[in-house]
Amino acid sequence: MKIQRCKGMRDMSPDTMAVFHGLKGICRDCFTKWGYREVRTPTIEYLHLFTSAGTLTPTMLGKVYSFLDWDGWSGERVVLRPDGTIPVARLYTESMPGQGLARLFYVANMFTFETGDKTRERWQCGAELIGVGSAKADAELIALSMEIVNKLGLKNVELRLSHAGILKALLTKLKITPEEQHKVFDSILDGDTKVLAKVTKLVPELGEILMPLFSLEVQSPGFLREKRESICRVFPEIGSALGDFCQIVSILDELNIKYKVDIASGSGFEYYTGIIFQLFTGAEKIGGGGRYDALIPSMGGGDIPASGCAIYLDKLLTLVKDETVLQPSAARVLVKGSDPKKMFDTAAALRQAGFIAELDLDGKSADWTLEVKGSGALTLTDKAGKKTDYQSIEQVVKLLEAKSAS
Amino acid sequence: MPLKIALPKGRLLRKTAALLQKADWRLDEYNSSISFYRPKSEKFPGLLIRVFHEKDIPIQIAMGNYDLGICGLDWVEELLVKYPSSDIVKVKDLQYGRSSLYIAAPGKSIDLKQNGSPLRIASEYPNLAEAYALKNRLSRFSVFPVWGAAEAYPPESAELALMGVEDTAEITGCGLYPVTPVLESSTFIIANRNSHSKPDFDKVVSSIVDAALSVSRSVSEGKEVAAGQEILTTKYTKDMVRLALPDGHQQQQTVELLNKAGISIDGYPSANGNRRPNIAIDGVVVKVIRPQDMPLQVANGNFDLAITGKDWLADHLAQFPSSPVKEVLDLKLRKVRLVAVVHNDLPVNDNDGLQRYNASTPEPFRVASEYVNIADKFARENHLGHYRVIPTWGATEAFLPDDADLLIENTETGRTIARHNLKIIDTLFESTACLIGSTEAADDVKRRRMDYIIGKLQAAAGDA
Secondary structure, X not given: OOOOOOOOOOOOOHHHHHHHHHHHHHHHHHHHHOOOEEXXXXXXXXXXXXXXXXXXXXXXXXXXXXXXXXXXXHOOEEEEOOOOHHHHHHHHHHHOOOOOOEEEEEEEEEEOOOOOOOOOEEEEEEEEEEOOOOHHHHHHHHHHHHHHHHHOOOOOEEEEEEEHHHHHHHHHHOOOOHHHHHHHHHHHHOOOOHHHHHHHXXXXXXXXXXXXXXXXXXXXXXXXXXXXXXXXXHOHHHHHHHHHHHHHHHHHHHOOOOOEEOHHHOOOOOOOOXXXXXXXXXXXXXXXXXXXXXXXHHOOOOOOOEEEEEEEHHHHHOOOOHHHHOOOOOOEEEEEEOOHHHHHHHHHHHHHOOOEEEEOOOOOOOOEEEEEOOOOOEEEEOOXXXXXXXXXXXXXXXXXHHHHHO | OXXXXXXXXXXXXXXXXXXXXXXXXXXXXXXXXXXXXXXXXOOOOOOEEEEEOHHHHHHHHHHOXXXXXXXXXXXXXXXXXXXXXXXXXXXXXXXXXXXXEEEEEOOOOOOOOOOOOOEEEEEOOHHHHHHHHHHOOOOOEEEEEOOOOHHHOOOOOOOEEEEEEOOOHHHHHOOOEEEEEEEEEOEEEEEEOOOOOOXXXXXXXXXXXXXXXXXXXXXXXXXXXXXXOOOOOOOOOOOOEEEEEEOHHHHHHHHHHHHHOOOOEEOOOOOOOOOOOEEOOOOEEEEEEOHHHHHHHHHOOOOOEEEEEHHHHHHHHHHOOOOOEEEEEEOXXXXXXXXXXXXXXXXXXXXXHHHHHHHHOOOOEEEEEOOHHHHHHHHHHOOOOOEEEEEOOOOHHHHOOOOOOEEEEEEOOOHHHHHOOEEEEEEEEEEOEEEEEEOOOOOHHHHHHHHHHHHHHHHHHHHO
């Protein structure tokens, strides 16, 4: 009987892994150069880390892999990490208290119990900028995310902007109970782009003024700033959130980063309090992020603002061109011979010189094959089958170096 | 493959039997005194009928073992809330056996947002309880799955109970308040998503549905509710001993043992369902719960001593090897064997044979048991390859050979097993009633009180 992998899980073959490492390498390189330092959190966390009010929507919580640990007789559950940001915020609160500004990043897998054949394990690379709440910080994460997708060679990436503060202010304007507001907010975060349009229709006079916030058309820089005053006049409660939004947007304008404003598309996490941004190529969401100033306070970590972003690695696996992300690898040499000691020594010398040296085990040939004779003499065979004899490994190395340089 | 239907035993049996009689099924055996679980219908001679505990039916339908089933909506939702993509279709509400699931609490309102220690919910419906907690954004909670008597847990051992009742008076009768309704349930006919194209499917379904429609909605039989009893909870102090005594089968023998030990308890067993009888020992409080639930309760420090079976202790320790629960005293009562059972037709006589048979079959091996953790451990230790443990709530014999390949069961004499054409291939261990306690240190006064009870019971058990 052939045993198959679990439903919703994926294997990565050597070829896929090479692309994955390339992708990860580019993300890691960008994060590092912007001053972010890598952290790693455990795969298993307590469920209550994620249930604390305002961390994940109930829909997302309904999809976590939760179970009783071996000492779970208290009934307290543990989960397979469903999200990257919350554990990093926990790590900061638990292990880095009082450290002020921290730039952290991670590469990790997330688990959600999707129905059907959808992927249940996703890989992402994310950054958290903890300890500062400013438009500049938000712009940093957006610019950094854009830099990564550009380096990955992705064309036509669309940046969509929304704002949790504006969303919440809008919801208070609708004639619905706080509980219903919460529900609508959750549906928006869960990706329902229609629900806000539906409820704003109930208040037509508001809809007209707010039109610019719901357009998917590219705005000219400064457009929103011009509109800001008129919106604030009829809707003063939205003022501070809109002000924050405009500040971020104007930095993006200066950096010449293109974006679309669509408040209704605020898909994301319940812990978002400020800007929400999403990156799309076509219909595929490949990354995103936002500000979550209330998350660390809710964990008892003090009044510490933060924002973050994440790039969805497994979605990008099929979207990036292999040649963009694959790192050039060293030449591969197959070492043959009848004397094991001589084979092993020769292979070790090749590795020392930076080549990949494989020991011949099955008699097949490769691009480069190096045969070690009993006498110690070496015969190098190239792709075309041309043989050349050498007396020392140094000579072989010299030739291979010259070939790989050309 | 014939069309298969799973019918409920227990609570819904009488009305389901009446419905099927009305539908002219002419069943040879489906009544409250059944000991066999394989009725036949004269109307649908080709239909394969099995009788299960109601809780087991949705799982059987979802797995595709059965095409149709009749059971309460509550158990269907308990499955669907956790596994929404299960292959279950709710065909029709049959409009009887109504009940409501309520969150019940000791006070009129509850502080759901309480911070700090986890909010504990006791329930026979752990998945619905978890869904309730998530939906209401409880920041920290524990769900205690219990086999029954959820109403006995608040206020001492849980803050809330999620319980099914026919009338909210049942909740107030237990001294609790119905805080929030969670689900309105009644009896449903359910089907596997892929079964509708089977021959006779439509005929069988419409015969049941038509009969249900023609039954004029009978006046709900006002069940008599015990007058609202107040919970007499003694204020707990750390020098007090909390003792859990079993309900159900084990009750009679426990009463005899306590009598012999000279421990007098007023109201155990209770005529009116009171779960807090009075014990004539100073500084000791007693509560009556299911023996299956006791190890978990002792592990959590809700009880100091409990009379349960070694089987349930073993099941708990198989799930939680580092649990602080231990056996304090063997009470040498109710001797049963835990055995591995297969159908007589299976060419297997021992564990080696089981392993060989398992290795030669491509299908996953199905182990059904009330003792899921013991069954899991048995399967691991016997190197069964691809296996599944099917949790059951009794009537496990009905699962062989169609719906399971192996049972882990308890037996006193082995007669029931033989009568169902089954055979024992291994004895896992012998189980008797025992007193359990925690390895955690106790207050000095409490320790002395516990030792007093242990001493009395030891003397009585020694005479046995």
